[in-house]
Amino acid sequence: MKKLINAAETVLEDALAGVAAAHPELAVDVANRVITRAVRPTAPKVALVSGGGSGHEPLHGGYVGPGMLDAACPGEVFTSPVPDQMLAAAKAVDTGAGVVFVVKNYTGDVMNFELAAELAAEEGVEVRTVLVNDDVAVEDSTWTAGRRGTGATVLVEKIAGALAERGAPLDEVAALGERVNAASRSFAIALTAATVPAAGKPGFELADDEIEVGVGIHGEPGRRRERLRPARELVAEVVETVLTDHHLTAGDEVIALVNGLGATPLMELYIVFGEVAARLAGHGITVARSLVGNYVTSLDMAGFSLTLAKADGQLLELWDAPVDTPALKRA
């Protein structure tokens, strides 16, 4: 295992120390493992809180800031944060307008956020939960009942975050988050496996010419293994898989995210994006907005995921709204 770490046991606290040093615009509570905005909103607003295992950076701490999240709760690598973290985060950022939990659909995360919502309610914090389950690869997986939550998380956090920033009420923000999730579908391909520091070796083995089609962001198995093919062929399969599930048709507009899983050069992500745009154009579908880069990673996994969200006027307008976070900025 080759990693830039001090020790497997201190990966999370050392990374949080770095986030704190790099981002004076964030407040990092290392003891409670909660990241919030250094400057709190002055007027009451619905607060967005997310969290999940570490190893998916910039998710979620990189999306804390005006226009997006109010707080993030990082767990240990590929491990759900605990309810106490989520409760501490909810209490820290609630302005009286309530809190929306954005939760990726993994069994541990779902259970812990549910418990945290109950604890928060007991302390007078009203909570709604938006479950993200956009990955069309498999119905159930290693750590999941139902579909896994992946790239759509960024879209939910950005778009619902923009609405919350404008002062919309709790139920409206939560409903919009659910609408963004329902409008989104994702699919991923891995070229290599990620290595969790505490495990010390890759989570699975792939031959030199082999890929995992439909992989999860913790290395969960996908649909099958096959030979690596040219990017154009891989993208064709990924796009068709997403479109089939999504029922998108000619004339539709999408927000497209081509996401690197951590170890894929940006040059290759642009090659993939070019093929995605061309393939969608062939279907008469327009890419109205896009992101290309590392947004929901899986440590040092090579590969990519595609997320397509069916766009409409409201989603695009909120997508374009100002945001100022470490990983996503727009004036």
Place this chain on the structure above:
Amino acid sequence: MKKLINAAETVLEDALAGVAAAHPELAVDVANRVITRAVRPTAPKVALVSGGGSGHEPLHGGYVGPGMLDAACPGEVFTSPVPDQMLAAAKAVDTGAGVVFVVKNYTGDVMNFELAAELAAEEGVEVRTVLVNDDVAVEDSTWTAGRRGTGATVLVEKIAGALAERGAPLDEVAALGERVNAASRSFAIALTAATVPAAGKPGFELADDEIEVGVGIHGEPGRRRERLRPARELVAEVVETVLTDHHLTAGDEVIALVNGLGATPLMELYIVFGEVAARLAGHGITVARSLVGNYVTSLDMAGFSLTLAKADGQLLELWDAPVDTPALKRA
């Protein structure tokens, strides 16, 4: 070789097609291999043009936009662009106020940009060249006479770009670019080698526990190979090496860039940054501004580079100025 490409021969044109599709705010001339801003400045201003081999994305195309570059010329992977590209770029963006070429110190790049400057002068475009040579690892290297140009390129392009955007004259913009380069020092460590698509195999071999100390962004040899050590120890050596060369002392402020070489998880870069900040604090040196992420990459190389620029009021004020490019944004 596991890469998301169509064919080694079409990597650059396929990546440019992706850049064009993803960034309507850029104009991509695929035939001439020149990336410019889609919306040109309305008032005359000094134009900044950079370029170099591909495989270092987001360098340079990702830094084209208001507040930074006017044009970028991407060469084939790890190969200098040709004078015709640079000339086409200079002519496309010159408003009559002249052009600054930002050139990383590699023999091919230096020769080709020199020739382009002569050709441009013959066509009435006044050119100044800022040479970037911030890498303290080695004096001469595989492709270089003198020191290699690496992470400081981002700082030169950002800070000189901000001054150009304000309407400063040609000699002043070029002088500031040289001042930023002179204020900057870098040093890099590789955990793995990059694979150039046309070569099909890694540029060098490292054992499972081995690192290259002082590596270049094309995999050029550094100072030595040694065993991988904890991040804190590696950072201590890198910081001390840079400080010794830089003559920084207690009370100094720096702009610090902790840069991933392409395949290093962001979580690890934050761990490295935390150690850098702590080590500098031990010397009484303050990190006034920072960047943590993939800014000057080397395809799929794992590792990091550290760039420290001695800051002052003017540099910080221009660093903070608005910028709107694919890879660097600030309101």
